Amino acid sequence: MSSPKLSPRTRTAAARREEPSLPSGTASPDAPPPSPGDGQPSGAAPEGEPPYRVTEQVGYLLRRAHQRASALFQEHFSGIDLTPTQFAALSVLVDEGELSQNLLGRVTAMDPATIQGVVMRLRDRGLVERVADHTDRRRFMVRPTAAGRAIATGAIAEARAVTAATLAPLKPAERKTFLALLRRLG
Amino acid sequence: MSSPKLSPRTRTAAARREEPSLPSGTASPDAPPPSPGDGQPSGAAPEGEPPYRVTEQVGYLLRRAHQRASALFQEHFSGIDLTPTQFAALSVLVDEGELSQNLLGRVTAMDPATIQGVVMRLRDRGLVERVADHTDRRRFMVRPTAAGRAIATGAIAEARAVTAATLAPLKPAERKTFLALLRRLG
């Protein structure tokens, strides 16, 4: 119920309505390495550059899509009360058995400062435990508790549902394509 | 620079065979060919589900790609010292001229609580100004200052470079495809 009504054409922004035609015509043929210093394709721009619109850039679209994916996750996990990152960390731990806190962060794409908070919250809820590593006294090994294991495995069905809901706007073949491309941007 | 050493010494995860057995109602007895990578036939899934791996789900990949895009943005904008969301808000304001704070948030995909902080920080730096709306005394109109306009227009070249760097791993045709699909997931 309650239509989202996210149509912000209230006052301005209704005057012009051109189609994007072709996105970003930088004539890089292939493999533009991340060489810093390529300010812009200055110099040669024979074709009229399309206007820059922030809401059509990858960064903005990625932020939007990530917001939607997180919202869908929260809906499905409102009962379990796990955030996407908490579930990611817990799920990896259940698969791997035991990881140092730092390595767990790298595997789940979290900063050392970020994984610290995530692990602490999981520990406060009794889902993981931290054990000092005897061979390397800098490290803490993190491993799931029985409760954490039960919750993670029991939530896999919901997690699959979240993935399905997130990809729902795409047709099956498009999902495959999208995931293959998205993987290369990670 | 030290090799990242991102190799979780997985000795597990190889000899796994447990069957999920209870994920969703997928008890379709007629199992089509078990071709791998068959996508996700919505509804009845064939048997032999692949193991669930968090790091291959859309949500995780979107988070990762968004992190990378933000990092690239920060690199290019370290001199200007604008965050992606701050630039998005400012850029939209320069295009639209003047928007209420609430509408600005909707256009840039930010929660009312989020856009509030973003606008405040932009105002503290003298890039936007907030004016009370006389026709609707609940609203504040937000508009860019001369300085904000100058910064936003002057940064468009860098912003294009960020987009190019973010999409660099993909070939031009793939970028077009990816953006078209990503747009539909927003």
Add this chain to the structure above:
DNA sequence: GGATCATTATTCGTACACGAACAAAACCGT
């Protein structure tokens, strides 16, 4: 051995992101 460098974990500060609760103003049907 001892100096140097790298890794691990922690803490601090800042910035998104959003649910929830709130007050003021606008809107609406009757």
Add this chain to the structure above:
DNA sequence: ACGGTTTTGTTCGTGTACGAATAATGATCC
């Protein structure tokens, strides 16, 4: 005109994200 609903903006609390600084330990080189 009135009362109920919606919209707008604010504040609070929690969680993710990360740069920077720090301390402790491990690894390496001379």
